[in-house]
Amino acid sequence: MAAQLTNGGIHKLFNEHVESLVFQVLTIKIIQSGNHDRFRMKLSDGTHYSACCMLGTQLNDVAENLAPNSIIRVNRYVCNTINESRKVAIILDLDVLHSGGEAVIGTPAQFETSGQQESSSTASTNVQQPSTKTLSNQFDQPRTNTFSRGSVNANQGSSFAGGSSSVPAGVHPISSLTPYQNKWTICARVTNKSDIRTWNNSRGQGKLFSMDLLDETGEIRATAFNEQCDKFYNMIEIDKVYYITQAQLKTADKRYSSLKNDYEMTFNQGTQVTACQQKTNIPNMQFEFVSIDQLENVERDTTIDVIGICKEVAEVSTITQKTTGKELKKRDIQIVDDSGKEVRLTLWGEKAENFDGSLNPIIAAKGVKVSDFGGKSLSFLSSSAMQVNPDIKESHKLRAWYENVGCNLQTENLSKQGGSSGGGMDSNLKMIGEAVVENLGYRDQADYYSTKATLVFLKKENCLYTACPSDGCNKKVIDMNNGVYRCEKCNKEYDSFNWRLMLQASLADGTDSVWVTLFQEHAETLLGCTSANLGALREHDENAFQATFSSALFKEYIFKLRVKMESYNDEKRLKTTVVAVTPLNYKDYNKVILNQLKSMGISS
DNA sequence: CCCCCCCC
Numbered sequence: 258m259a260a261q262l263t264n265g266g267i268h269k270l271f272n273e274h275v276e277s278l279v280f281q282v283l284t285i286k287i288i289q290s291g292n293h294d295r296f297r298m299k300l301s302d303g304t305h306y307s308a309c310c311m312l313g314t315q316l317n318d319v320a321e322n323l324a325p326n327s328i329i330r331v332n333r334y335v336c337n338t339i340n341e342s343r344k345v346a347i348i349l350d351l352d353v354l355h356s357g358g359e360a361v362i363g364t365p366a367q368f369e370t371s372g373q374q375e376s377s378s379t380a381s382t383n384v385q386q387p388s389t390k391t392l393s394n395q396f397d398q399p400r401t402n403t404f405s406r407g408s409v410n411a412n413q414g415s416s417f418a419g420g421s422s423s424v425p426a427g428v429h430p431i432s433s434l435t436p437y438q439n440k441w442t443i444c445a446r447v448t449n450k451s452d453i454r455t456w457n458n459s460r461g462q463g464k465l466f467s468m469d470l471l472d473e474t475g476e477i478r479a480t481a482f483n484e485q486c487d488k489f490y491n492m493i494e495i496d497k498v499y500y501i502t503q504a505q506l507k508t509a510d511k512r513y514s515s516l517k518n519d520y521e522m523t524f525n526q527g528t529q530v531t532a533c534q535q536k537t538n539i540p541n542m543q544f545e546f547v548s549i550d551q552l553e554n555v556e557r558d559t560t561i562d563v564i565g566i567c568k569e570v571a572e573v574s575t576i577t578q579k580t581t582g583k584e585l586k587k588r589d590i591q592i593v594d595d596s597g598k599e600v601r602l603t604l605w606g607e608k609a610e611n612f613d614g615s616l617n618p619i620i621a622a623k624g625v626k627v628s629d630f631g632g633k634s635l636s637f638l639s640s641s642a643m644q645v646n647p648d649i650k651e652s653h654k655l656r657a658w659y660e661n662v663g664c665n666l667q668t669e670n671l672s673k674q675g676g677s678s679g680g681g682m683d684s685n686l687k688m689i690g691e692a693v694v695e696n697l698g699y700r701d702q703a704d705y706y707s708t709k710a711t712l713v714f715l716k717k718e719n720c721l722y723t724a725c726p727s728d729g730c731n732k733k734v735i736d737m738n739n740g741v742y743r744c745e746k747c748n749k750e751y752d753s754f755n756w757r758l759m760l761q762a763s764l765a766d767g768t769d770s771v772w773v774t775l776f777q778e779h780a781e782t783l784l785g786c787t788s789a790n791l792g793a794l795r796e797h798d799e800n801a802f803q804a805t806f807s808s809a810l811f812k813e814y815i816f817k818l819r820v821k822m823e824s825y826n827d828e829k830r831l832k833t834t835v836v837a838v839t840p841l842n843y844k845d846y847n848k849v850i851l852n853q854l855k856s857m858g859i860s861s
Numbered sequence: 862c863c864c865c866c867c868c869c
Binding site: 454456458460461462463464465467480482483510512513514523574575576577578579580581583585587603605606626630631636637638639640641701702703705819836 | 862863864865866867868869
């Protein structure tokens, strides 16, 4: 008979989280505390017993019918430490394998849970126990166990929120965590986990990863730095549930987290993370989907959740980050929902490379950023989460819609291709003065706008440079003054070079003027002359060279401009670059202007 | 203690 009890089960109960443990119930006592009854048991594994076993109040009706000497299987439990040293196990779920009747199995000795591993005392049935009253009072102290939503002073000792919640008793709800408690255990699902990131700045360097934790009451972000990063990164898996004990809580910086919690946690030396092997009712990731047509009304830089059918997938492409020169992989996909609108969603890095867009997968994205470049589009952030074909009702509804209706529907795209429509004109057409008033460029990312402007000045000096002749390089070469030109980027010497243009120009309209930079093909458009021809003119026909510039002036164009703050040795300056230039087509231009008037409610 | 989130 003893064989069926879990060998070393009592030790496991207080020191590990395991799937299930089989014990004999030696005694069971009712503890009256406040308005809640609570049961306390003496459990034995045949070798050791402990009386520091409480039953979660949700098991009160089971306990009332539990006869001494019954054999039970404990399916779920948590272990709490009271007064720094004494451990109490709280049984959250059990099955009765044999009800009562049997004799005591073996001659179990008392198991010592405070500090020392095991008592060396010999088996005795009259060993000292903490008084029921004392244990009960300690157990119900708010600092060790609080269960109510929001309040740390609740003293009920029952599962919080009183209702059908299945957050285990003895485990703190995430929504109750504050920096003012230091003893707590949460049971939470990891819904998102970042890659390891390193930093190196004036305050030092290090590495970190962060994760999003969720239980039935709320969510919270947790970050593990350096030592803790190494310790926990591999064990933490997305979608798994963990008991987490002790971490530092601090006020969350709302600029960087869209999670609904005023606090976030930082793992520290004392943080313990244990996988929860037992079944829980902790939900999976929670979304608050914004339907795609609603995105039109969402401000840029907002993070939102969205769900859609992937109807188009672009190849992975590589872009060069403007500020750092870093190469980044990206992939654009188009998602559509039953609002009949579709939007572009950009995936980065591994997400982009590993994405499989075949068979129109449903993409649920949490915390993606809304951009207003050329209409509206969406982009993943490192903190965003993605689920493919999630098993949620919105997903099934969308699939049904797509199969029946959506797949044949002409849907409207909120993301205008390349951000322009009609004669290279952006829907985002403004005057130069408007861009100034709106402080375009005064944020981390570049701003783009289109404007109708007159070319009023061209800086001839330094507009041409000797560029590397290697295909696609275009880096400036060094004239070695022996007929050889050296490219530092290719680390090669050439016997020729290409003339290339980098032209400074001033554009003006009725509101303001702006200095802009035009590269190669855009400069060629303004000058009406190739860079090679211009280079030749400069060397052989000074008058014609000058004339090329004068005849280019005072013409009107639609310019598409990129505005971004740049730093030149600690000095910040707004830099405007021409990304497209088109001769002014009055018909197209008037159409856009009329539309603007219409949207302002002004029309003839 | 990070906090970048890119490109058109």
